[in-house]
Amino acid sequence: MTEPIISIRDLRKSYGDLDVLTGIDLDIDRGEVVCVIGPSGSGKSTLLRCINLLEEPGGGTIALSGTTVFGDGKPQNLDELRREVGMVFQQFNLFPHMSATENVSIAQVKVRGRSRKEADEKSRELLDRVGLGDKVDEYPDRLSGGQQQRVAIARALAMDPEVMLFDEVTSALDPELVKGVLDVMRGLAESGMTMISVTHEMGFAREVSDRTIFMDGGVIVEQGKPDDVLGNPSHERTKQFLGLVLAN
Amino acid sequence: MEAFFQTYFDFQIIEDNFGYVLEGFWYTIRLSIVGGILSLIWGLILAVLRQLPGRGLAPVRWVAIAYIDALRGVPLLLVIFLISGGLGALASEGVIPEGLGIPRWFGLPDPFWYGTIAITLTYGAYMAEVYRAGIEAVPRGQVEAARSLGMSHGQAMRFVIVPQAVRKVVPPLLNDFIALMKDTSLVSVLGLVETVQAGRDVYSETFNASALTLGAFLFLAVTIPLARFVDWLIKKQDMKIQRGIP
Ligand SMILES: Nc1ncnc2c1ncn2[C@@H]1O[C@H](COP(=O)(O)OP(=O)(O)OP(=O)(O)O)[C@@H](O)[C@H]1O
Numbered sequence A: 001m002t003e004p005i006i007s008i009r010d011l012r013k014s015y016g017d018l019d020v021l022t023g024i025d026l027d028i029d030r031g032e033v034v035c036v037i038g039p040s041g042s043g044k045s046t047l048l049r050c051i052n053l054l055e056e057p058g059g060g061t062i063a064l065s066g067t068t069v070f071g072d073g074k075p076q077n078l079d080e081l082r083r084e085v086g087m088v089f090q091q092f093n094l095f096p097h098m099s100a101t102e103n104v105s106i107a108q109v110k111v112r113g114r115s116r117k118e119a120d121e122k123s124r125e126l127l128d129r130v131g132l133g134d135k136v137d138e139y140p141d142r143l144s145g146g147q148q149q150r151v152a153i154a155r156a157l158a159m160d161p162e163v164m165l166f167d168e169v170t171s172a173l174d175p176e177l178v179k180g181v182l183d184v185m186r187g188l189a190e191s192g193m194t195m196i197s198v199t200h201e202m203g204f205a206r207e208v209s210d211r212t213i214f215m216d217g218g219v220i221v222e223q224g225k226p227d228d229v230l231g232n233p234s235h236e237r238t239k240q241f242l243g244l245v246l247a248n
Numbered sequence B: 001m002e003a004f005f006q007t008y009f010d011f012q013i014i015e016d017n018f019g020y021v022l023e024g025f026w027y028t029i030r031l032s033i034v035g036g037i038l039s040l041i042w043g044l045i046l047a048v049l050r051q052l053p054g055r056g057l058a059p060v061r062w063v064a065i066a067y068i069d070a071l072r073g074v075p076l077l078l079v080i081f082l083i084s085g086g087l088g089a090l091a092s093e094g095v096i097p098e099g100l101g102i103p104r105w106f107g108l109p110d111p112f113w114y115g116t117i118a119i120t121l122t123y124g125a126y127m128a129e130v131y132r133a134g135i136e137a138v139p140r141g142q143v144e145a146a147r148s149l150g151m152s153h154g155q156a157m158r159f160v161i162v163p164q165a166v167r168k169v170v171p172p173l174l175n176d177f178i179a180l181m182k183d184t185s186l187v188s189v190l191g192l193v194e195t196v197q198a199g200r201d202v203y204s205e206t207f208n209a210s211a212l213t214l215g216a217f218l219f220l221a222v223t224i225p226l227a228r229f230v231d232w233l234i235k236k237q238d239m240k241i242q243r244g245i246p
C-alpha cells in the first residue's frame, strides 16, 4: 500500500454564511484518474480550487505525498504545492499577450528556472503532443476554443506536475471541439498522470476514470467504479441527478 | 473686425517675439516630458503599492490610497507652492542639503524642478488611478492561471497582469498627459518663463495678445495630434473587442 498522492481530511469552505464544502475526505492514489460529477453549485470547482489553494479552505487538512500543504488553518509549503499541481480552467485563461509557445514557456523560465531555449524546446514538444505542432507561434486570439484549451493543458504539463486538476475544461467549447480536448486528456490518463477532473462528460467519466465521485451540497455523496456510480447508483440523489442529466 | 485681428493676430508682433515664445515653449515641452515620465513611474509604483496582497501589507495600501486621494483632491497650484516654499525653507534651515532644497539639476533653474516635482506628485496620483482601472480590467482568471503555474504575486503582476493592463491604460494615460502638458503653465507662478508667461511678458510690453495666440497654437500643435492618436487607439481597441478579442 503506497501513500496516497493527495490526502484530504474534513475539508471545509464557506463564503460568508454559505457553507460550500462541509467536510470532504478524499484520498487520491498515484496514477489514479478521478472524475467528479454533481449538480451546479455543489462545490466541485471549490473543491478543486481548494486543492491547489486558489481558495483558502476554512478548515481541515490537505497533504500532498505526505507533506501537509494546508493545516492548522493556513497554507504551508504553498510554492511546492503549486509546482506539483497543475490546473486547467473552463475559460482556458491563456495569456493573450503571449504566443502559444510563450504561454507554455513563461512559468518554466520564471518558476522552474529553465533557460529560455530549454523551455521553448519543451513547449514545442508539448504543443506537438496536444496536436498543435503547427500553431506554436499563434496568439490565443487566433486559436479556436479547443486549441486554446489544449495550449492550456500543455502549459500546465510543462511544469511537470504530479497531479492535474481539470475544471469542466470542455464546457465552454463548441461540441465539435470537445473531442480533441478529451482525446488529449485520455492520452494523459493512459500515460499514468494523476488526474482529478470535474466534468459533465459522462461518457468520458465512464470510459477513462478509475473512480467517479458524485458531489452534492458540499459533500461526497457517493463514489466508486464509474460503471457502478453512473450505471447503478445506490443513492437517491445520484439517481435523481443522473436522471436529470440523461433527460437533458 | 480689424481691431480683433490686430489684437490677436498681429503678425509683426508674432514675428518679433517668435523666438521668445518658442523658448518658453521649450520649457513647456521639457516640463511635460520630464514630469510626464516621472508621473508614469511614480503612478505605477503607487498602483502596485495599492494592490499589494495580504493582511500584513494593509497599512501600505492605506497609505497609498490616502496619498492618492489627497493629491487628487488639492489644486496643483497649491502643491507647487507647497513644494517650492517647503523645500526652499527646509534647505535654508539646513534640514535638507541645498542641492535638494534648491535643485538646479542639469543646468535647469529651481522653479523648473519645483514644478516637475509638484506635477509628478499630483499626476502620479491621477495615473495611479488609471493603472488601477487597467489592472482591474484584466480578468481574474489571468492571475489564477499565473498563480496555479507557481508564479508569485509579484511575478503574476509583472509578466501577466501589467503587460495586459498597459494596453488598456495607454489611451487614458495619454489623455492625462494632455492635461499635464496644459497644467505645466501653472509653473509660471514661480517665475519660470514657459509658454504662457512668455506670452504675458509680450502682452505687458505691447498690450497686444498675439504672442498668447502664438502660444495657444504651439500647444495645439502637440495636443490635437495627440488627441487624434488617442481616438485612433481607442477605435482600434473597440474593433478588437467587436471581433471578440480581449
Ligand atoms: N467567490 C465566491 N464568493 C461567494 N460565493 C461563491 C464564490 N465561489 C463560489 N461560490 C458559491 O459556492 C457554491 C459552490 O460553487 P462551485 O463553483 O464550487 O460549484 P460547482 O459545483 O463548481 O458548480 P458548477 O457546476 O456550476 O460549476 C455556489 O453556490 C457558488 O455560488
Ligand SMILES: [Mg+2]
Residues within 6 Å of the ligand: A044, A045, A046, A167, A168
Ligand atoms: Mg464549477
